[in-house]
Amino acid sequence: MKILHTGDWHIGKLVHGIHMTEDQKYLLDQLMDLIIQEKPDVMIVAGDIYDRSIPPVEAVEVLDSFLSEAVLTHKLKIIAIAGNHDSSNRVGFASRLLMDQGLHIHGNIRKVIVPIVIEDENGPVYFYPIPYGEPAIIREIYDDESIKDHETAMKRIISDIQANKPANGRHICIAHGFVMGAMEAETSESERPLSIGGSEYVDVRYFEGFDYVALGHLHKPQKVKHEHIRYAGSLLKYSFSEANQKKSMTMVDMDGSGSVTIKQISLNPLKDMRIIKGKLENLMDPKIYAGTNTKDYIMAILTDRGEIMDAIGKLRSIYPNILKIEREVFEREAGMMQTSAGHAFAKKSILELFGEFYENVSAEAFTDEKRDVIAGVMNALEQEGRAL
Structure with a gap:
């Protein structure tokens, strides 16, 4: 089975006051060309479909046009989940009606994660969509007071899935969160924190029982400890902290045993x-x-x-x-930048104090030429009757 893993589209994003909708439409047109060329069986959108809970009209139109062509014209099966930027209720609207067309959008997290079953010549593949949910909401759904943060919430969800999944078949998890492995993941400024004052991290070991894990939230394409547990990354660069990142779509080829081959496919933005x-x-x-x-x-x-x-x-x-x-901030080569006028500052003239201040701020020498200019300004001010 061929699976196209994407995430973090953030349709309707504003960057420094600039609407990115035109740039996003340009990339989605390329993505459509990729779908036509590669003919994946399934496309995953791992959360943050929109950039805000109430997206602008233009963003809704762009997404509607893309999904309509992909599903109705090219018969592509799509599985999408809500991320922390999305409104779970709005994203999940009319999901039962759309399901018959091959568009599976999951907004609200449910106590029982019912897998989406898609078959190929090797048998069934079970997709487990886990939309983003606040720990407090998940604690209420499960009536489990031990759920305190994202870690304990995901642990409970995954343990329930593992306890009920069929022994045969291949299993793919789709989730949106901050999953940590042996090495620290690379983050970006445009990623909204999942938790203020609490832990937003989830240990990668909870996901190790799946054949592939399609993650969303982090904007750099990267694996998490294992090749088969991955972030696809964002559609575009959404902050200058991402300037050196290479954005891509992740194409996953899964064989009959569940082993995967990963290929990252780059798209060319309208403006870098x-x-x-x-x-x-x-x-x-x-x-x-x-x-x-x-x-x-x-x-x-x-x-x-x-x-x-x-x-x-x-x-x-x-x-x-x-x-x-x-x-650019220039630092003094001599060491730490001084924030006072040094010793015996009360005995120093205003010109001397200014000279030390200038050198600390600019990291340049207060030359005789500069001293003469400032002295001239001070003398002129004194002549005008201004106390120095």
Whole structure:
């Protein structure tokens, strides 16, 4: 069986005030081409279909158009679950009607996880959809006071599945959460924390009894300890912390014994999200930006020292989609940055105090030339009758 594992579409996402809907539609068109070319038997969307509980109209239209073509025209079976960004009630609306068309959308978590059974020439494959649920809700569903956090909630859900799953067949789990293995997972700024003041982590060992685990929530494509337990990653880069990530879709080929072969397939975004760094005049030099897509979403880190007038306006003339600008922080080579004027500051002149402050903030020497300029300003202010 060929399974296309995706997740974290975040349709309707705003990044630094910019609607990403056009970029998402461009990627979904490529995804449709991939579906036509690869002909998977099933596609998984492992949560965070939308970016917010009440998505904008444009986002709903984009998703409706994609799902309609995939299911009605290409007869693709789709299994999608709600993530922590989704409204479980809205995502799950009319799910029973859609099921007959091959579209299985699970919004609210239920006490009994009924598997979706899809057969191929080797027999049945059981898909267990576990939509995102807050631990307090899961504690109420199971009437189990031992459920305190995401870890204990998932442990209870998985143990019930394992106790009731058929001995034969192949078994795939679909979940949305922060699963941890032997190594720390790579996270992104655009991932909303699942828990404030409590643990959001789930141990990977609970999932080890499945033939494949399709995870959502983390935006970088990555495995969790085992090759068959994976995050597909997000559809697009949604923060500059993801600038160096390579986004992809995960194609899973499962044989009759449940063994899987993994292939990651990259898609090309309409506009990339990247970071550029250097002095303002260099970043605006045609020799520097030649051969790059200047319409990408840009974060610029400026290494200039001193004041710069309208830096973002100047950069926008070259990079129309610049979203963020930062100044590089220079540290003193001599060690820790001083926050006071040192010893005997009361005995020092204002010019001396200013000189120490300047060197601490700028990491540059307060030269005689600069000293003369500041002294001239101070003298002019004194002549105007301003007390220093």
